Amino acid sequence: MQSVVLVLLGVAGMAFGWFVYSRFIATRIYRLDPDFVTPAHEFNDGRDYVPTHRVVLWGHHFTSVAGAAPIVGPAIAVYWGWAPALAWVVLGTIFFAGVHDFGALWASNRHKGKSIGALSESVIGTRSRALYMIVVFLVLLMVNAVFGVVIANAFVNTPGAVFPAWAAIAVALVIGQLVHRRMNLVALGVIGVAVLYWTMWAGSAMPLTLPTEMFGLTPQANWILILFVYAAIASMLPVWMLLQPRDFINGMQLVVGLALLYGAVILVMPDISAPAFNSRVGESAPSIIPLLFVTVACGAVSGFHGIVASGTSSKQLDKETDARFVGYLGAVGEGSLALITIVAVSGVALAATPEAWHAIYDEFGKAGAGAFISGGARLIEQGWGIPELVSQTILATMVVLFAGTTMDSGVRLQRYIIQEWGEIYRLPWLKNGIAATLVAVACCLLLAFGAGGASGSGGMIIWPLFGSTNQILAGMTLLVISVMLLKLGRPVRYTLLPMIFVIAMSFAAACVTLVQFWRDGKWLLVALDLVVLATSLLVMLEAASAVRRFRRESAHGRAVAS
Template sequence: MQSVTIVLLGIVGMLLGWFFYSKFIAAKIFSLNDKFVTPAHELNDGTDYVPTNKIVLWGHHFTSVAGAAPIVGPAIAVYWGWVPAVLWVVFGTIFFAGVHDMGALWASARHKGQSMGALSASVIGKRSRSLFMVVIFLVLLMVNAVFGVVIANSFVAQPNAVFPAWTAIAVALVIGQLIKRQFSLIPMCIVGIIVLYASVYAGSYIPLSLPETMFGLTDKANWIIILFIYAAIASLLPVWMLLQPRDFINGMQLLVGLFLLYGAVFFAMPDITAPAFNTQTAVDTPSLIPLLFVTIACGAVSGFHGIVASGTSSKQLNKETDARFVGYLGAVGEGCLALITIVAVSGVALAASPEEWHEVYSHLGAGSVNAFITGGANLIQAGWGLPVEFSSTILAVMVVLFAGTTMDSGVRLQRYIIQEWGEIYNLNILKSGVIATLVAVATCLLLAFGAGGSSGGGGMIIWPLFGSTNQILASMTLLVISVMLIKMNRPAIYTLIPMTFVLVMAFFAGIIKLKEYFLAENYLLVFLDAVVLIVSVMVMLEAWSVISRFRREQKASV
C-alpha cells in the first residue's frame, strides 16, 4: 500500500472532525459565547493572565502539548502494526482529544482560569480536588524530569542542535518585544522562521558541546542543571515575553516540518513496508489492547493536554469561542504529527523491505525517535532532494525544541499547582511565585539526581508509569467536564463515552503494569502505580455520588 492513501484518509477524517464535529460540540454542548468575559480580561495581570491573539495562543498551546510525545508514542506503537496505530490516532483526534482539549479550556475559563485539579472542588467536591492535584503533580514531575534528560541526551548526541535550540530562545525574546509593540504578526513570523532555519543550517557547521566532565559531573548532568535553571527563569517571565513567542515560532517551525514531510509523501509516494497487523511480535510483547491506548497518548488523547489547557492556555483566552480554534485545532495539529510519524517509520524511507523493517523493530520499544529522524530525513530527501544530514538536523532540532517548550510550560504549571496548594492550605510561603518555582525545580532535580545519581537520569525510573497515569488523568478531566455539563442540564454523552473508554483502557493497563513492576521487584513503581489507581477510583466514586445526588434533587424539585 502507498503511504499517500493513509495520509489522505487520515487528513480528510480529521478535517471533517474540525469543520463539522467541533462546530457541533462548541455550539450545542459547550455553548461557547463571545460575550463571556474570559479570565484573561477579568484578571489581566500582564504576567500570567494576558488576552492573546488566538493564532499566537494556538502556537503556544500546540507546541506545549506536543513535545516529543506524538512522535515517541506512535513510533513505538507501530510495532503492533500500522492499522491500529492509524485508527487510534485519527478517531482519537476527532472524538477524544479535540473534545477533551476544548472542554478543558472551556471548563477552566468558566472557573477563572483554575487548573482542572483546583476547579474540581467546586464541580465535584473538595476531597476530589486534593486527589486530582496529586495525579497532576505526579504527571508534571514525570514530564519535566524526563524531558530535561531527553533534551540533555539530544545535546550530547547531536551537538549540531545546540546552537539553533538556544538561538530560538533569542529570536522568541525579540519577537515578544515586537508583539508587545503591536508589530504585524505575519512579517515577524516569516523573519523568525528564516532566522531559525538559518541557525539550523549554521548549526551543522557550529557543533557546540560541554566538556565531558565539569564540576565533577558529566556533560549530560550539567546540561540538565542548565536546562532547569533556564526553565525556572522562563516560568517567572511574563507569558508575552518568552513563552508565547517561543511556542508560536516553534508552532510555525512544526508547520514547516509537516509541510516538508507531507509534501515528500505526495512527491515520492513511498510504499509501506511495515505490516498492517504485526504477527511476528516477540514472545514477551504485551497485548495490543489495552497497551496501544496508553502508548499513543499525545496524538490521540492525553491528560497532559488538560493540564496545559487549564493551566496556561485558559489564562490567555481572548474570547471563549477561541477555545475551539486553540483546543480542537491544536489536537488536529498534533494528530497530523502523529500520523506522519507513523508513515515515516512504516515505509521504505526507514526500511526497504518487510524483512528490514522487522530488523529495526525487533521488539516493542525499538525504533522510537531515532526511527522517526532516520525515516523522516530519508523521506524528505526522496521527496524534496534535500541532503539527509540537513534533514536529520531539522528533525532533531524540531524534537529538541518541542521537548523544550513542553518543559517550559511544565515548570510554569508546576509552579501554579504549588501556588494553588498555598491558597488552599493557607501556606503563605508557597503563594510566592519565586518560592513555588524553586520548589518545582527542586523536586525535579531531586528526582533526577536523587534517584539517578550523578547521571541525572532519575526521571527515567518512574517514566514507565507515564502512559497509564497520563490517560487516567485524561479520563478524570473528561469526568469533570461531564459533571459540569450534567449540572447545566446539557448532553454529557459526548464526553462520558470517551471518558469511559479511556478510563477502562488506562486502568487495565495500570493493573498489567502493576503486576509487571511487582514481578520485577520495583516496589517504588508498585507503590506509585497503586496510588494512581486508587486515587482514580476514589475520584470516580466521588463524582458518581455528586451526579446521583444532583439527579435526586432534580427529581425532588420536579
C-alpha cells in the same frame, strides 16, 4: 501500499473532525458565548493572565502539549503494525483528544481560569481537588524530569541541534518585544521562522558540545542542570515575553516541518514496508490491548493536554469562541504530527524492505524518536533534495524545541499547583511565585539526581508509569467535564463515552504494569501505581456521589415547584 493512501485517509478524517464535529461540539454541547468575559480580561495582570491573539495562543498551546510524545508514542506503537496505530490516532484525534482539550479549555474559562484540579472542587466536591492534584503533580513531575533527559540526550547525540535550540530563545525574546508593541504578527512570524531555519542550517555545520567532564558530571547531567535553570527563569517571566513568542515560532516551524514531510510523501509516494498487523510480535512484548491506548497518548488523547489547557491556555484566551481554534485545532495539529510519524517509521525511507523493517522493530520499545528522525530525514532528502544531515538537524531541533517548550510550561504549571497548595493549606510562603518555582525545580532535580545518581536520569525510573497515569488523568478530566455538562442540562454522551473507554483501557494498562512491576521487584513503581489507581478511583466515586446528590436536589426542586 503507498504511504500517500495513509496520509489521505488520516487527513480526511481530521478534516471531518475540524470542519464538522468540532463545530457541532462548539455550538450544541459547549455553546460558546462570544460575549463571555474571559479570565484573561477579568484578571489581566500582564504576567500570567494576558488576552492573546488566537493564532499566537494556538502556537503556545500546541507546542506545549506536543513535546516529543506524539512522535515517540506512535513510533513505538507501530511495532504492532501501522493499521492499529493509524486507527487510534485518527479516531482518537476526532472523538477523544479534540473534545478533551477543547472541553478542558472551555471548563477552565468558565471557572475563572482555574486548573482542572482546582475546578474539580467546584464541579465535584472539596475532597476531589486534593486527590486530583496528586495525579496532576505526579504527571508534571514525570514530564519535566524525563523531558530534561530527552533534550540532554538529543544535544549529546545531535550536537547540530544545540545552536538552533538556544538561538530560538533569543529570537523569541526579540519577537515578544515587537509583538507587545503591536507590530505585524504575520511578518514577524515569517521572519522568525526564517531566522530559526537558518540557525538549523548553521547548527548542522557548527555542532556544539560540552566537555566530556565538567564539575565532575557527564555532558548529559550538565545539560539537565542547565535546562532546569533555564526552565525556572522562563517560567517566572511574563507569558508575552518568552512563552508566547517562543511557542508561536515553534508552532510555525512545525507547520513548515509538516509541510516538508507531507510534501515529500506526495512527491515521492514511497511504499509502506511495515505490515498492517505485525505477526512477528515477540512473546515478551505487551498485549496490544490495552497497551496501545497508553503507548499512543499525545496524538490520540492525553491527560497532560488538560493540564496545559486549564493551566496556561485558559488564562490567555481572548474570546471564548477562540477555544475551538486553540483547543480542538491544537489536537488536530498533534494528530497530524502523529500521523506523519507513522508514515515516516513505516515506509521504505526507514527500511527498504519488510525484512529490514522487522530488523529495526525486532522488540517492543526499541525504536522511537530516533526512527522518526532517520526515516523522516531520508524522506525529506528524497522529496526535496535537502541533505540528510541538514534534514536530521531540522527534525532533531523540532523534537528538542517541542520538549523544551513543554518543560517551560510544565515548570510553570507546577508553580501554579504549588501556589494553589499554599492557598489550600494556608502556607503564605508557598504562594510566592519565586518560592513555588524553586520548590518545583527542586522536586524535579531531586527525582533526576536523587533516584538517578550523577547521570540525572532518575525520571526514567518512574517513566513506565506515565502512559497509564497520563491516560487515567485524561479520563478524570473528561469526567469533570461530563459532570459539569450534566449540571448545565446538556448532553453528556459526547464526553462520557470517551471517558468510559479511556478509563477502562488505562485502568487495565495500569493493572498490567502493576503485575509486571511486582514480578520485577520494582517496589517504588508498585507503590506509585497503587497510589494513582486508588486516587483516581476515589475521584470517580466522589463524582458519582456528586451526580446522585445533584439529581436528588433537582428532583426535590421539581417536586417543590409542582
